[in-house]
Amino acid sequence: MGLADTILRSRAVAALTSPQGVDRYLEHVNPMWAAHEVRARIVDVHREVDVPGHPPVATITLQPTSTWRGHRAGQHVQLGVEVDGARRTTRVFTISSPDSRQGDRFTITLRANPDGVVSRFLVERARPGTMVHLSQAEGDFVLPDRVPEQLLFVSGGSGITPVMSMLRSLQRRTHRGQVTFLHYAQSPEHQIFAAELDEVRRSGHGTDVHLLHPELGDPNLSPAFLERLVPGYRDVPTWACGPAPMIEAVRGAYDDSPALRVEYFQPPRTSGTSAEGDVAFARSGVEAPNTGAPLLEQAEAAGLTPEFGCRMGICFSCTALKREGTVRNVLSGEESSLPDEEIRVCVSAPVGDCVVDL
């Protein structure tokens, strides 16, 4: 495989398969062959939690192509699926398995968001054998190369995945320092990785696991509680991941301490009418109130000069990346809320807040 990889990635093969590249040919022979792109085959779908009336959580095991460069615990990956064989939709998921190396299998753990095209497909419909598209692992919410003696992990809900990946990596590396693992869940039935965490707690190795359920009377996250659990916690290297309100509480408790590293995922904000909210032009750093006009006009009104062509949606010259928010196609009336989506700004009007790469 080493020689084959070298040949497939050579300049000669690139020249022979120009302009489309060797991957366009390989994918038709065997979807697991790739020289540059990253794809993966789903090898297992395991239900972690299935509380009636609540969205289920599952762990998906992925066998990536040899082009997967591996990941560091805490990183995430963009995963694209072609639901029903057509539109590819891409979402970001955190990797839950320990550090991986080139071509290694890894897992993502996710909740089937009721409005989520990709998460619902993966949890409820994906079967072993399904192919998905991947980015390389991304993100700097990771452990340092020299792992500190004492660490604190704070997570809430499905924010447990990156810190679980870290904990598993530490277990595998037989880290002998003192680890405090603090997790907030709705109820014991909602606890992801409950059995494994129980095993970690019992087997010791210096890992102190606290699974808390405030709705059942457990203490909320507060400076006093943290201080009681980990004295001098503000100076203890801490990784926190969870819903925005929890992250706010953690930030408040740490008071700008450099020991704290956080990661959180913001749910999309939308509003009912088209002329509300703000439009942010990410590349130029300009922000203006949304007037409800197509983004191209709003950008020009804000003094930007984005590239455009026909101004009627046919030539695709003005295609830009919408990072967040909802846009309505003024020709079709169709609304779309996908993050990181390519849109024609001349015929796309923002609905509520919107961030576009102009």
Add this chain to the structure above:
Amino acid sequence: MSTRTKKMKSNNTTLSDEDLERFGEELDAIRQRVLADLGEQDAAYIRNVVKRRQQFEVAGRLMFYVPPLWPFAVASLSISKILDNMEIGHNVMHGQYDWMGDPGLNSRMYDWDTVCPGEQWKHSHNYIHHTYTNILGKDRDIGYGILRMDEDQPWHPYYLGNPVYATLLMLFFEWGVALHDLEVENIVSGQRSHADNKPLYPGLIRKIRNQTLKDYLLFPALTGPLFPLTLAGNATANLVRNIWAFNIIFCGHFPAGVATFHQDECEDETRGHWYYRQLLGSANITGSPLFHVMSGNLSHQIEHHLFPDLPARRYPEIAVEVREICERYDLPYNTGGLSQQLFSVARKICRMALPGSSKDSGPATATDDVLAA
């Protein structure tokens, strides 16, 4: 036909403003319906065409190792290049499959197997040609800056060579398309400077280098002693593709009965008028389903110009509705067999070599009748 353009100039269209608006709404409705219906079958179709193209290419490249199969190798490679140029390249770069979210079929990523950089073609074709279709002085596809294709283009003795230039453009079509964006004719006339072209050179040179390296050096070299045969075969396949693409495209815009427009009549045009101009500025070619695939469905040039960003495989079904609408509004729908349209184009190329109006040469067309009424 010069009365035609004058008539259009003063009258704008044969339709009333209200008619034009309803006409536009009916076409918009077709567009919405198709957009809402895009899905698995469209995705499967284009992926299948891509796969078939690759199979023809690989088969062609392999058959060059067996000299007696040379004609089949050329045929196979020609089919591959035609599919890549027409049904895949042209249509993917129009953004017809952007909705699939597949980088391999995305208008911003795709580049085709010709010496013209896709990036530059998208400007001259998707934007300039499709926005200003058949507006004299704005649509640079009228005559490609080389030919006289309309009597409203002033005659000059240079145009006596029209048939010769057309033949050369046909044989070297990919090069003509590649150099199109440099707007050499505008440099000659002083409307454009060499400095304007500077940013285009690196991309153009890189693409020309990659294409010639592949077809005229690497693949021939891989067949060892058969180098000259493979080189000739690759050149022939490119030639076949050039001739085919030229003819399909010229049949889509230059047969008798296709209207051209003046800049002033298209100022502040409504959506309905834009559709109307696209309809009158294009012509179809009738043929079998296979013929439509090989022409990238540009045999449905009318439907393509009305809906350039809808997947081309939808044009045959759309055409039925467009024809019905045209009948109701009493608008011409220019279509005919390949030989008929080719003959019509060839005659126009020759006619335009000579000065003056050509109203009395050739049969009156539906368009002429409607517009002269």
